[in-house]
Amino acid sequence: MTNIKIKETQAFIDLVGRAANVASKKPDTIRSGIMVNAKENKIAVRTMNESVSVQVDAIDITETEGEIAFVVPAKLFLDMIKKLPKGDVELVIEDKKMDIVVGKSSYGISTYAVDEFPQAVAYEEGxxxxxxxxxxxxxxxxxxxxxxxxxxxxxxxxxxxxxxxxxxxxxxxxxxxxxxxxxxxxxxxxxxxxxxxxxxxxxxxxxxxxxxxxxxxxxxxxxxxxxxxxxxxxxxxxxxxxxxxxKLIPSEFESEVVLHKDELLKALDRSKTALGPKEKIARFSVVEGTLSTLTIEGKTEITKIFEELFVDEAGVGISLKLNVHYLMNSLNSMSSKKVRLQFGGVTKPMLVRPEVEGATQFGLLLPVR
Amino acid sequence: MTNIKIKETQAFIDLVGRAANVASKKPDTIRSGIMVNAKENKIAVRTMNESVSVQVDAIDITETEGEIAFVVPAKLFLDMIKKLPKGDVELVIEDKKMDIVVGKSSYGISTYAVDEFPQAVAYEEGxxxxxxxxxxxxxxxxxxxxxxxxxxxxxxxxxxxxxxxxxxxxxxxxxxxxxxxxxxxxxxxxxxxxxxxxxxxxxxxxxxxxxxxxxxxxxxxxxxxxxxxxxxxxxxxxxxxxxxxxKLIPSEFESEVVLHKDELLKALDRSKTALGPKEKIARFSVVEGTLSTLTIEGKTEITKIFEELFVDEAGVGISLKLNVHYLMNSLNSMSSKKVRLQFGGVTKPMLVRPEVEGATQFGLLLPVR
Structure with missing residues (x-):
């Protein structure tokens, strides 16, 4: 039986929380656990999932007799230590279980076998x-x-x-x-x-x-x-x-328009709502005129949408179908006030770019036939 | 074709929102709709579900030619009008559809047949x-x-x-x-x-x-x-x-204790977390002593709980099993700082009361064998 006294409970919760986020979400497997290692008044935590391995060396602890390691289900352990009453936290580690003791509250939790926990993936020079x-x-x-x-x-x-x-x-x-x-x-x-x-x-x-x-x-x-x-x-x-x-990315465009990103996003959000969960495609048209516009049209069995947005630069007329959700994803990833839509052609990719000097970011969408 | 101009969009959204909450959640049935009635510059809304019928007479509208009624799917209609751009809202009602027009945005929505909408349940004197x-x-x-x-x-x-x-x-x-x-x-x-x-x-x-x-x-x-x-x-x-x-409610009690409601709730919340979703039962014991306590004990295959709470009044010793979730529900419904637990006996109902003068509220739980 070994006791670990936790000096700073909140720091310990943060440490376990960070690790628990990584731990595998598949319950009842050892990878859903975190390994806690106490040695020389420090606690280290190790966790992994199917892709990632994380080791954190962290907070001081007041008292540990020798070195001790245990593996506990990450999510359950985190949920329990988050709700502990105020006071000094003591972890009492025995053969196949651990008790979390705070004042008069005591919470036992079964532990996994330490030697069955996968080895940490080591840092590799490259x-x-x-x-x-x-x-x-x-x-x-x-x-x-x-x-x-x-x-x-x-x-x-x-x-x-x-x-x-x-x-x-x-x-x-x-x-x-x-x-x-x-x-x-x-x-x-x-x-x-x-x-x-x-x-x-x-x-x-x-x-x-x-x-x-x-x-x-x-x-x-x-x-x-x-x-x-x-x-x-x-x-x-x-x-x-x-x-x-x-080779997918066009370098010449049939038509280009510049719009306020938020206006376009709001119109797309209305369209998405009216089109419902099943229909994701709408027709986008650049309409030439004294004031050029971008129109959005779509319909389902019970709804119909029409939006008309003024654009900053007069584009050449073009009309094609795009996935409303995908265009929203692309716009939402950008932080600029205005965006440029570049149409490669009716059957060619269209690009979305933040309308700022030197922007390196872009999104590309294939029109829907 | 009839036009309704909405003067105060937010008031209209609130009105439809209130009605949409009531409308049946079963999609594609006429009861999932709301009936909107425009007459004499006022809009009335009618809605119902399997149990409730609500009629709201409400906001002024600027212009209606004659009387017009339409029935639209409540949730979709609400979602759409919530996201409209700023500006005057016009509802254009035709045979089997309605267009919501704001500036250059136009949203069509199919309507249900008005005469198929169930009659409102009338107020009855009694x-x-x-x-x-x-x-x-x-x-x-x-x-x-x-x-x-x-x-x-x-x-x-x-x-x-x-x-x-x-x-x-x-x-x-x-x-x-x-x-x-x-x-x-x-x-x-x-x-x-x-x-x-x-x-x-x-x-x-x-x-x-x-x-x-x-x-x-x-x-x-x-x-x-x-x-x-x-x-x-x-x-x-x-x-x-x-x-x-x-006849279920005991009038005499073997043991009574008074506790801080929040302390008890926190201990129960920890217990609930440690017991997980499958196990809901814990043993509650009043322990006599110079300082009386209430203890909570429980376990699952992988966890074990023990809580000890000081109580204000020394109760006679008693031990029984209760549903932790049910006791939490009961405590959560009370707004007092302290609560009184009254134990009728090991196999008899226990009561939970707010510890305030003249309280009429109580919860009752049957112990689990």
Whole structure:
């Protein structure tokens, strides 16, 4: 029987909370657990899911006899320690169970066998690149919506990262739409491509680096690793070759219009509501005139929509069908006030770009026949 | 083709919102619609579900040619008008459809046949009683949790209202637990019993009267009616005889303890979390001593709980099993700082009462064998 006294309960809850977010959501499997390691007055936490492994070295504890490790179901453990009454928390670890004791409250919880918990994935040295945490986090968040939901082509369920030595290009596509962005690399580095991060790892990665000024990543054979402020993060990379999408992206356009993003989004939101959950397609037309407009038309068995929006630049007349939800996803990923819609042609891809100087971000949508 | 111009869009949205809440949740049936009636520059709305019928006479409109009525799907119509752009709203009603026009946006929606919409349930004169709206609303809300969820005995799915001429007694029970409350009647009235309001009607009724100082109800054969500020509300009453529960309620107790409600609730919440979704039963024991305590013990395959709470009054020792969720429901319906637990015996009902002078509210739980 070993006792661990937790000095700072809130810090411990935060630590477990961070780990519990990563732990596998499949209940009753050992990967749904977190391993807590107490040694030399410090508590470390280790957790993993199907893609990500996270180790956190963290808070001081007042008293531990020797070294002790235990594995508990992450979500249940977190829910329980979140609701503890005020007071010193003591963890009493026995053979196959642990008691959480605060004052007169005592909560027992069965533990998993420590030696059955998967080994942590170690940090691996490889190709190094450094980026600003917030910029990289925002850019990843802004493209991940376009990843494929289907396992038919597993490589498309991740975000493709390429380096030209100065910039990272981030690309996600489900083959009907595409999102792209670019992120400056802090110091010139090697060129690389085909680094594909599973979309399920992106959230944890973004949370981790969003407030880190500079972060250094290491790419090795099958994994992307990161060490920052006592946290070691690794994610597996997807196997396979990400398709070359450059030939998909038109460089000439039949028609271009500039609109207020929020006005367009509101009109699309109304259209989405009126079209209901089953119908996602509407007809978009650029109408030439003294004042050019963009119209949106659609219908279902019981509803009908018509929207007309003035546009800043007079575009050449064109009319095609687009997925309203996909266009909204694309617009929602952009933070500019205005956006430019570039129509490649009736059957060619259309691009959505933030209307700001030097924007590297864009979304691409294939028209629906 | 008839046009209705809506003068105050927000008031119209509120009006439709109130009605849409009542409309039946079964989609694609005419009862999921609301009937809008425009006449003499006023808009009236009518809606109903399986239990309740509501008519609201409301806002002025600027312009209507003659009288016009239409029936539209309530939820879809509400969602659409909530998202309209700013500007004057015009409803253009044709044979089987209606267009909502604001500036350059136009939204069509199919309408139901007006003559197929069920007749409104008329206000019926009957036994009259008057109560303070907020008091009655709170008391109804505080007992409705104990209504039965099962249709095995339909009469138990409602709240029983009895009058002794001076007080209304409200009772709800699913036969394992019970909630009761009393509400003063403003002017002496007739005695009555067996007025059983379906629990599905209680929410709408509570919303309607919560800010009405005095409300007058009329009970007729099968319905409870209410007219207030341009709104006519009727609910059907449940058929059958509500069981006499007075013999269930013990008047003598083996043991009584007084506790801080929030401390008890927090301990129960921790217990609930640790017991998980499948196990709802814990053992409650009053432990005699220089300082008496209430202990809570329970376990599942992977967890174990122990709580010990000091109590204000020394109770006689007793130990029995209770449903943690039910006890929480009962405590949550009470607004007092302290509560009194009254144990009738190991196999007899226990009562929960707010520990305040003259409290008429109580909860009753049957112990689990």
């Amino acid at each position: 190709t190094i690149f450094q980026v600003e945490g917030p910029t990289f986090a925002e850019s990843l968040s802004a493209v991940v919506y376009a990843c494929s939901e289907s396992e038919a082509r597993p490589i498309l369920t991740g975000v493709h990262i390429l380096s030209n030595g100065k910039y990272l290009t981030l690309i996600a596509t489900d083959s009907v739409r595409l999102a792209a962005n670019a992120v400056p690399i802090i110091a010139p580095t090697e060129e690389f491509k085909n680094v594909v991060v599973p979309k399920t790892s992106v959230n944890e990665l973004v949370t981790l680096i969003a407030d880190q000024k500079e972060v250094e990543f290491s790419i090795s054979q099958n994994q992307l690793s990161l060490k920052t402020e006592g946290i070691t993060f690794t994610t597996r990379l997807l196997d396979g070759t990400f398709p070359d999408v450059t | 036994t009259i009683f008057q109560v303070e709206g907020p008091t009655f609303a709170e008391s109804l809300s505080a007992v409705v949790y104990a209504c039965s969820e099962s249709e095995a005995r339909p009469i138990l799915t409602g709240v029983h209202i009895l009058s002794n001429g001076k007080y209304l007694t409200l009772i709800a029970t699913d036969s394992v637990r019970l909630a009761a409350n009393a509400v003063p009647i403003i002017a002496p009235t007739e005695e009555f019993k067996n007025v059983v309001v379906p629990k599905t009607s209680v929410n709408e009724l509570v919303t309607l009267i919560a800010d009405q100082k005095e409300v007058e109800f009329s009970i007729s054969q099968n319905q409870l009616s209410l007219k207030t500020e341009g709104i006519t509300f009727t609910t059907r009453l449940l058929d059958g005889t509500f069981p006499d529960v007075t």
